[in-house]
Amino acid sequence: MSFEKVEHALHKRRKSRNIGLGAVLIGFVALVFVLTIAKxxxxxxxxxxxxALRINPPKASE
Structure with a gap:
């Protein structure tokens, strides 16, 4: 008995879609991380x- 695993075309497309979605999610997480660091x-x-303003308050001009 041979248990060869045949990959169907549907599985290939689904795997490709999952990899693409994973890349998009990783990109979104990276974007949120960068914006958080910038803030x-x-x-x-x-x-x-x-x-600095507390240490050296601006002088009032009269």
Whole structure:
């Protein structure tokens, strides 16, 4: 008895679709990660600027 596994055309298409969907999902996760990192870095710059203003407040011009 030979148990050779024959791959049907439907299985090939489904596997191809699954790989494509996986790539799209990985891309979406990467995009969210990059945007999160950019936001954290931007907030860090804002906090440093705020601290600088507290240390050296702007002089009121009269």
């Amino acid at each position: 954290v870095v931007d907030e860090g710059d804002a906090q440093r600027a705020e601290q």
